[in-house]
Amino acid sequence: MLGRTASGLFWLFRYLERMENTARLINAAQWMSLTRMNATDSDWLSVLNTVGAADAFMTQHDEVTKANVIDWLLRGSDYPSSLINCMDAVQFSGKSVRTAITEEVWEAINAGHIDLNTQLKTRVSESNLSTLLSSVRDVVSLIQGMAQSTMLRNDIFQFMSIGTHIERTDCTLRLLDVKYYVLLPTVSPVGSVLDNVQWETILRSVSSLGGMKMAYGEQFSAPEIIDYLVLNRKMPRSLSYCLMKISNSLRKLSISSRRNTESMRKAKHVANYYLSVHVDSIFEYGLHEFVQKLLTLNSELSDQIAEDYRFYE
Amino acid sequence: MRQKFSTGPLFNEMESRSGNIRACYKAFFKWFSGESLSAIRKKQKEAQEIFRLSGITFISDNSKQEHKKTDLIPFDFVPRIITSTEWSHVDSGIRQRTGAINAFLFDVYHDQEIFKEKKIPLELIARNPAFLDKMIGLSPPGNIYTHIVGSDIIRTDPKTYYVLEDNARTPSGASYMLENREAMINLFPELFSRIKVKPVQDYTANLLRTLAESAPHKKSKVVVCILTPGPFNSAYYEHAFLADQMGIELVEGSDLKVRDGRVHVRTINGFTPIDVIYRRIDDDYLDPLNFNSDSLLGVPGLFDVYRAGRISIANAPGTGIADDKSIYSYMPEIIKFYTGEAPILDNVPTWRCSEVESLNYVLNNMDSLVVKEVHGSGGYGMLIGPNSTKLMRKDFSERLKAKPDKYIAQPVLPLSTVPIFGGRGLTPRHVDLRPFSLMSPKGISVTPGGLTRVALKKGSLVVNSSQGGGTKDTWILEG
Numbered sequence: 112m113l114g115r116t117a118s119g120l121f122w123l124f125r126y127l128e129r130m131e132n133t134a135r136l137i138n139a140a141q142w143m144s145l146t147r148m149n150a151t152d153s154d155w156l157s158v159l160n161t162v163g164a165a166d167a168f169m170t171q172h173d174e175v176t177k178a179n180v181i182d183w184l185l186r187g188s189d190y191p192s193s194l195i196n197c198m199d200a201v202q203f204s205g206k207s208v209r210t211a212i213t214e215e216v217w218e219a220i221n222a223g224h225i226d227l228n229t230q231l232k233t234r235v236s237e238s239n240l241s242t243l244l245s246s247v248r249d250v251v252s253l254i255q256g257m258a259q260s261t262m263l264r265n266d267i268f269q270f271m272s273i274g275t276h277i278e279r280t281d282c283t284l285r286l287l288d289v290k291y292y293v294l295l296p297t298v299s300p301v302g303s304v305l306d307n308v309q310w311e312t313i314l315r316s317v318s319s320l321g322g323m324k325m326a327y328g329e330q331f332s333a334p335e336i337i338d339y340l341v342l343n344r345k346m347p348r349s350l351s352y353c354l355m356k357i358s359n360s361l362r363k364l365s366i367s368s369r370r371n372t373e374s375m376r377k378a379k380h381v382a383n384y385y386l387s388v389h390v391d392s393i394f395e396y397g398l399h400e401f402v403q404k405l406l407t408l409n410s411e412l413s414d415q416i417a418e419d420y421r422f423y424e
Numbered sequence: 425m426r427q428k429f430s431t432g433p434l435f436n437e438m439e440s441r442s443g444n445i446r447a448c449y450k451a452f453f454k455w456f457s458g459e460s461l462s463a464i465r466k467k468q469k470e471a472q473e474i475f476r477l478s479g480i481t482f483i484s485d486n487s488k489q490e491h492k493k494t495d496l497i498p499f500d501f502v503p504r505i506i507t508s509t510e511w512s513h514v515d516s517g518i519r520q521r522t523g524a525i526n527a528f529l530f531d532v533y534h535d536q537e538i539f540k541e542k543k544i545p546l547e548l549i550a551r552n553p554a555f556l557d558k559m560i561g562l563s564p565p566g567n568i569y570t571h572i573v574g575s576d577i578i579r580t581d582p583k584t585y586y587v588l589e590d591n592a593r594t595p596s597g598a599s600y601m602l603e604n605r606e607a608m609i610n611l612f613p614e615l616f617s618r619i620k621v622k623p624v625q626d627y628t629a630n631l632l633r634t635l636a637e638s639a640p641h642k643k644s645k646v647v648v649c650i651l652t653p654g655p656f657n658s659a660y661y662e663h664a665f666l667a668d669q670m671g672i673e674l675v676e677g678s679d680l681k682v683r684d685g686r687v688h689v690r691t692i693n694g695f696t697p698i699d700v701i702y703r704r705i706d707d708d709y710l711d712p713l714n715f716n717s718d719s720l721l722g723v724p725g726l727f728d729v730y731r732a733g734r735i736s737i738a739n740a741p742g743t744g745i746a747d748d749k750s751i752y753s754y755m756p757e758i759i760k761f762y763t764g765e766a767p768i769l770d771n772v773p774t775w776r777c778s779e780v781e782s783l784n785y786v787l788n789n790m791d792s793l794v795v796k797e798v799h800g801s802g803g804y805g806m807l808i809g810p811n812s813t814k815l816m817r818k819d820f821s822e823r824l825k826a827k828p829d830k831y832i833a834q835p836v837l838p839l840s841t842v843p844i845f846g847g848r849g850l851t852p853r854h855v856d857l858r859p860f861s862l863m864s865p866k867g868i869s870v871t872p873g874g875l876t877r878v879a880l881k882k883g884s885l886v887v888n889s890s891q892g893g894g895t896k897d898t899w900i901l902e903g
Contacts, residue, residue, distance in 0.1 A: 114690045115679050206479070206655040209664035210674045218477045225476070266692065368693045420692040424678055 114421030116211050117270045121422065123204035124274030127251055130197045132282040132316075133184055134247040136161060139315035141240060144177060155180040161289045161316075164190055181240065186231050194247065195231045198224055201254075213261040216254060223250035266367055269360035273416060276353040276360075280409045283340055283348050286316055287402045294333040295398060310336055317348045337398070338390040350405065351386045354378060357412070364420070372419040377412050381405070435581045435840040436852050437504065446582075448505045448901055451619045456502075461848065464501075467611050468845060471499055474607050480600070480661050498894035499604060500844040501611065504855060504876040508622070511872060511900045514577065514585055514859065517769030519868045520759060522573045522861045525592055525746045527762035529569040532745055533559045543757045548750055553799070556707060556742035558714060562731055564740045565640040566865035571702075571738035572631070574598070574874075577769065577857045579840040586772045586837070588856065590755070592747040593739060594704050597875040598627060598860050599662035602669070604875075604897040620902035622872035628669035630862055630869055631702075637864035638736045639699045647696070649675045649689060651703040653721045663704050677705075682725035687735045700736040701726075707741045749798040749832055750776065772837060778829035786833040787824065790817045793833040795824070808885065810836055839885055842896065844878060854879045856887050857898065873898035 140158045144150040156175045159165040164183070167190055172179050187193040202224040205217055212220075227250060235243050255275075262268050293309040313336065314320040326343065327335045343349045358378045365371055385405060393401050417423060438449040445453045456464075475496055506514075531537055532549060533556075539546040549555045574595030576588045605624050609616055632648065639646040652663040654676050667674035673689065681688050681695060688695035703710065709719040714727035729735045745751065751758075753774040759767045775782040775793075786793060790809050797805040807820045824831050843850035859874030876896040877887035887893040 112692050113673055113675065113679050114692050115676065116673075117692045203655060206660065206664070210668045214478075217479065221479045222477055364692075370693070421690050421694070424690070 112211070112266050114423070116208050117266075117420045118417065118422035119204045119208035120211060120267060120270040121274035121277075121416070123201055123208065124271045125278040126197045126200040126204065127254060128275050128278035128282070129192055130194055130201070130247060131251045132279075133162065133192065133194055133197070134244045134251075135318055136286075136316050137181060137184055137240075138244050139312050141181075142315060143312050152176045157289055158184070161285050162192060163285065164192065178237075182234055185235055185243070195227065198227045198250075211267050213257070215257040215261045219250075219254045219257045223254060226250060266364060269364050270420075272360045273357055276356045277409065277413050277416075279348055280350055280353040280357075281406070283317065283350060283353070284402055284406050284409065286313060287337075287340065287398075288406065291398045291402055294336060296333070296394065313340070319346065319348065322346060334390045334394065337393060341393065342386060342388075342390060351382075354382055354386060358382060361416070372415075374412060374415040374419045377408075377415050381408050381412065434838050434852075435579065437579070437840050437842045437855075438850075438852075439843075448507045452503065452505060452615070455615060455618065456850070464845060465847065468501060471501055471607055471611055472496070474610070475499055475603070478603065480603055480665075497600065497889045498880060499607065500878060500880075500894050500896050501608065502843050502845050502850065503608065503897045503899045504842045504857070505899045505901065506873075507901050508903060510582070511622075513583075513768065514857075515870050515872070517585065517587075517767070518573075518575060518859055518861050518870050520763055520765065520768050521575060521587065521590070521755070522570060522863055522868050524755075524759040524762045525573065525590060526568065526570045526863060528758050529592075529740070529743055529746050530563075530567055531762070533562065533742060538758065538761050541761075543761050544751075544754045548748075548754075549745060552745060552748060552750070554742075554744035554748050556745070558727065558731075559740070559742035564730075565733065565736045566638050568638050568738075568863055568865060569740040569743050570746070570863055571634055571638055572598075573861045573863070574858045575861075577859065578772075578837055579855075579857070580838050581840075585769050587755070587769050588772055588837075589749070590747040590752065591858070592743045593706070595858070595860070596659045596662050596704075597858050598631075598871075599665040600895050601860070601871070601873065601875045601898070602627060603665070604895055605873075608897045619899070622900040622902055624871050624873050627860065627871045628666060630871070631666070632670040632672070634862040634864040634869075635700045635702055635736075635738055637866050638738060640733050640736050641699065646700060647689075647698040648700040648702065649673045649680075649698050651675055651677070651680070651701050651705060651723075653705045653709070657704075659704065666702075677709075677719075677721045677723050680723040680726070682723065682729055685729060685732060685734060687723065687726060687729050698735070700738065702738045707744060710737070710741060749796060750778075750829075753832065772834050775833040777824055777831040777833065782833075783824065783828045786831075787821055790820065790833075792836060794836055795820055795831055795833045798830050798832060808836065836885070839887075842876070842878065844880065844894075844896075851882075853882070854885050854887065855896070872900040 136158055140155060144154060152175055155177050156165060159168050159175070159180060162184070168180070168183055171183070171189065183190055183193065185194045188196070190196065202220055205212065205220040209217060226246060230243055230246060258271060262271070290309060290313050311320065314323050317340070323331060323336070323339055326339060339346055339349065341350045344351045344355060346352055361372065361375045361378055365375055385408070437446065438453070439445055480496070528538065538544055570592045572595060574591045574597060576591065577585050578588050579585050601624055635648045636646040649672055650663050650667045652660060652674055654660065657663070664674055675689055679690050681690065683695060686697045687701070688697050705721050708716045709721040711722045711724060711726040712719045713724045726735070727741070730737055753771065753776055755771050756767050759765065775786050777783045777786055786795065790807070791812065793809045795807040795809070807816060839854040839856060841852035842855045844853045855876050855878045857874050857876050859870055861868055861870045876898045877889070878894050878896055879885060879887045880892055880894045
């Protein structure tokens with residue numbers, strides 16, 4: 112396989128995952144803004160912080176309003192991770208790796224591109240927002256589903272999976288990075304039951320409220336939420352789960368190329384030193400520092416994979 | 425050259441002037457007459473959906489950069505049907521022509537006998553940008569220059585075909601030929617069980633075999649790649665399609681690197697050598713060290729490896745000299761010179777404006793001629809006399825007088841018509857045909873059929889997709 116193809120597959124699935132996360136985030140924030148009595152437009156600043164776009168947003172807008180933030184996240188032409196730009200990137204990557212993906216995956220990408228471009232041609236009204244967000248979910252699911260059901264489990268597949276899970280790790284970490292203070296012992300002492308709507312935002316953003324309740328019961332503490340989002344290997348958006356998937360793919364790639372790579376070593380390091388711990392150790396390390404450290408490690412791992420598999424010249 | 429060109433009544437390939445359906449269309453017509461219009465309209469819609477989803481598009485770039493848009497090439501389901509007897513004439517004509525073009529190229533870049541014997545004036549290549557100095561004396565692997573040729577052919581009556589243009593650089597359109605057939609089989613399976621049509625689907629297998637047989641060595645394992653300018657190119661869909669069908673890598677210039685005297689491709693596990701490049705980029709952009717140094721599309725040092733005989737490039741660099749419009753008018757002489765035979769397929773009579781007598785004729789008869797730029801393509805930079813205004817003709821006269829050797833002129837051709845489905849029924853439109861021939865050291869083969877292009881506008885003679893043309897499936901009947 113070409114290095115450029117591996118890179119294209121990796122980015123295709125990163126952007127696809129990013130689309131899904133952006134849609135979830137908007138959905139969760141919209142839900143919170145409609146159900147909370149004291150909701151203000153400035154809560155949307157926190158959404159911008161989560162996706163790391165607050166500064167860019169402020170260069171284009173004078174104030175943070177719900178309508179402006181949503182429009183920027185969906186259609187902002189100069190915001191590289193806006194939904195419409197991500198969809199374009201998915202389609203462009205799909206085109207450039209056209210020979211590596213199946214016809215089914217390509218047609219799902221192309222149909223999604225046509226559909227979302229039509230829906231995002233003009234500003235999305237609040238009454239159409241949930242329809243649009245379901246379309247995004249459907250488009251992403253169809254592409255991922257087609258990939259799952261039609262692609263061979265060869266090297267190509269591993270790069271798709273690596274892209275998905277590197278991006279997912281990044282998204283979960285960003286969410287924690289912005290919201291970590293809610294979960295600090297000073298705000299909610301260890302052992303106390305959380306009585307803060309903020310955690311709900313977090314769990315809704317990862318579509319995991321139901322899963323959390325299933326795993327930990329109806330009421331849960333801050334350490335339980337961290338355990339769930341960071342260490343729980345059954346939870347498909349947790350850091351542990353994502354790293355496990357990345358490591359599996361790296362191992363399969365190393366078997367097919369009969370060589371060990373630096374990225375395997377890096378992934379193992381993260382798994383052994385940061386994710387094979389008790390949740391208490393994370394609080395001891397400092398939640399904020401932990402999240403920062405893992406953001407760095409995740410991006411280093413991503414760079415190492417690009418180097419090991421010759422993504423670029 | 426100056427013979428009178430028949431501009432008699434138009435030839436409708438389905439229906440004679442007395443209203444009889446020609447034999448080869450009878451089965452189709454019977455089927456069509458039994459279908460309801462609404463069912464057909466539904467199928468036509470389905471066909472559009474198939475093509476829309478597959479992403480089969482071209483980018484029309486006749487406008488400014490910011491207005492570039494991606495369009496679907498319209499597909500009309502009414503097949504263009506040709507009998508096997510009619511086809512065998514075309515087939516042998518194309519083989520003859522492809523062989524002659526290849527022999528001409530070898531001669532042009534070696535002994536130049538055809539010029540020494542004064543069959544063609546030497547100035548034609550001396551001043552021609554398509555002539556590549558660097559190819560002089562260089563023999564490509566197996567002496568093959570034109571691995572793939574797609575000549576444009578028009579028909580004026582049941583027995584008469586003319587070659588309008590030879591495409592010997594990197595002809596495109598084969599993917600449409602294959603996709604059109606696949607769509608037809610999916611939409612109208614019952615037609616294919618009633619009517620036996622020669623298959624086209626082995627084109628890609630033949631293409632891969634042709635490329636492998638043209639490798640610079642005789643080893644059994646040959647690595648073949650398609651070299652594309654990338655996803656922004658208007659024919660990118662085709663490049664990806666062909667790579668996918670052949671199961672070979674679609675590479676861009678940045679994926680290739682010259683190392684230790686061979687061309688290597690960058691894979692996830694390091695650099696591996698390749699043997700054959702089916703390039704879909706122009707000569708100029710192949711190698712920034714040897715040609716256009718601004719090119720970011722090519723591979724530095726590629727041509728040095730080629731010169732050393734360690735890579736095959738299909739089609740060979742420098743083939744453009746053979747499909748140049750100024751050379752075109754000499755094709756009958758070229759065919760006679762290298763094959764010793766008369767051309768099986770005729771040339772369209774052509775006035776070379778570089779000759780004073782011809783120029784005068786063209787200037788005086790512009791309203792009945794098609795005037796073309798020698799180096800133009802895609803239907804741009806041409807004047808169709810009968811459809812032109814006085815002002816346009818005046819403008820062209822001035823251009824002609826200023827640079828006569830940049831222009832040729834041809835009569836307006838009575839292109840045959842084939843019906844299209846117009847929503848309420850069948851209605852005739854002008855067509856041409858681009859068959860594809862493949863040439864390796866082991867011989868020449870022509871895929872039965874090709875790409876039929878159709879002018880969708882009533883009365884229009886321009887079939888180019890960039891000018892509102894569409895395509896059709898082309899059926900060569902068995903037996």
